[in-house]
Amino acid sequence: MSRFWSQVARDLTPYVPGEQPKIANLIKLNTNENPFPPSPKVLAAIRAELGDDAAGLRLYPDPNADRLKGAIARRHGLTPQQVFVGNGSDEVLAHVFMALLKHDAPILFPDITYSFYPVYCSLYGVDYRTLPLTDDFSIDPDDYCGPRNGGIIFPNPNAPTGRPLALDAIEKILAANPDSLVVIDEAYVDFGGETAIGLVGRHDNLLVVHTFSKSRSLAGLRVGFAVGQPPLIEALERVKNSFNSYPLDRLALAGAAAAMEDEAYFEQCCRAVIATRDTLASRLAGLGFAVIPSAANFIFVRHPQHDAAELAKALRERNIIVRHFKLPRIEQFLRITVGTDDECKALTDALERITG
Numbered sequence: 099m100s101r102f103w104s105q106v107a108r109d110l111t112p113y114v115p116g117e118q119p120k121i122a123n124l125i126k127l128n129t130n131e132n133p134f135p136p137s138p139k140v141l142a143a144i145r146a147e148l149g150d151d152a153a154g155l156r157l158y159p160d161p162n163a164d165r166l167k168g169a170i171a172r173r174h175g176l177t178p179q180q181v182f183v184g185n186g187s188d189e190v191l192a193h194v195f196m197a198l199l200k201h202d203a204p205i206l207f208p209d210i211t212y213s214f215y216p217v218y219c220s221l222y223g224v225d226y227r228t229l230p231l232t233d234d235f236s237i238d239p240d241d242y243c244g245p246r247n248g249g250i251i252f253p254n255p256n257a258p259t260g261r262p263l264a265l266d267a268i269e270k271i272l273a274a275n276p277d278s279l280v281v282i283d284e285a286y287v288d289f290g291g292e293t294a295i296g297l298v299g300r301h302d303n304l305l306v307v308h309t310f311s312k313s314r315s316l317a318g319l320r321v322g323f324a325v326g327q328p329p330l331i332e333a334l335e336r337v338k339n340s341f342n343s344y345p346l347d348r349l350a351l352a353g354a355a356a357a358m359e360d361e362a363y364f365e366q367c368c369r370a371v372i373a374t375r376d377t378l379a380s381r382l383a384g385l386g387f388a389v390i391p392s393a394a395n396f397i398f399v400r401h402p403q404h405d406a407a408e409l410a411k412a413l414r415e416r417n418i419i420v421r422h423f424k425l426p427r428i429e430q431f432l433r434i435t436v437g438t439d440d441e442c443k444a445l446t447d448a449l450e451r452i453t454g
């Protein structure tokens with residue numbers, strides 16, 4: 099704190115991302131990155147964009163990201179006017195809070211969910227109310243079909259639980275809230291959830307947010323997008339163009355478009371992650387863990403006899419890092435990212451020794 103801080107800076111409680119330690123030979127299962135490299139076409143596209151002397155970098159990138167929006171629109175059967183892109187879906191979400199969720203009634207989200215949502219609320223002065231997940235950590239759609247609200251947001255599958263919500267439940271929430279925006283954060287949908295993108299044409303109150311960080315292996319490139327009907331996209335463009343005209347650099351625009359166009363590679367990686375997840379889940383269940391059924395690239399587990407913080411510490415001593423949230427209801431859980439087969443085997447071997 100210093101006398102130079104604005105009142106805004108004083109009042110913030112920033113989000114704390116999972117750590118990115120600079121340690122060699124670490125088995126890093128804490129921030130839901132993809133264990134596979136991005137499509138080889140991403141590297142080719144970035145190389146082509148750079149050329150021999152990187153002279154293209156003299157020039158600003160396309161502020162409208164037309165090629166990338168076109169690639170996203172084609173893949174999802176949309177028009178480019180239904181697509182907004184940003185520097186990671188976190189930035190997209192930030193603009194959503196300011197452009198579309200700041201109203202005079204509280205927005206609704208689950209008590210156990212992506213912990214960036216309350217941070218954006220505090221940054222932009224958005225009032226919110228959390229609704230408890232059920233005892234088995236499901237979202238009950240009926241909870242969202244009554245209270246007056248200024249908007250609704252949750253991930254599907256939810257994070258950090260990994261539990262998916264069926265599309266008919268989402269349609270029920272959309273129908274019950276015709277005057278509220280419903281934001282579905284589909285960061286993990288490609289690992290087994292059902293996307294709500296197909297509902298965008300029928301519901302003017304639906305916005306679906308995606309990221310290239312998880313299923314497209316591009317967390318380091320920082321690209322995310324939102325899809326919805328054009329008036330929603332226009333509101334996001336207004337905020338973006340009042341903040342940063344060029345949130346995506348030339349390399350990110352080229353790389354992300356190439357990743358979106360390589361459907362075969364994408365599907366192959368998602369299938370591999372899903373297969374490894376299912377093996378990991380059954381091995382952990384075999385070690386006595388309670389495993390929440392996951393449709394994401396992580397699993398959320400608890401051991402009835404071992405304290406979660408102790409387990410995380412013991413794993414860390416063996417150079418394996420997982421995520422532990424010291425939060426109500428979930429402090430006895432660990433969130434474990436699905437790594438390669440070898441990484442997951444090393445994890446379960448270590449846990450067998452620790453818990454055995």
Ligand SMILES: *Cc1c(COP(=O)(O)O)cnc(C)c1O
Binds near residue numbers: 130188257311317322
């Ligand atoms: C990872 C994640 C994001 C953010 O992704 P970026 O595109 O890397 O900013 C958004 N929402 C949820 C639920 C996530 O888990």
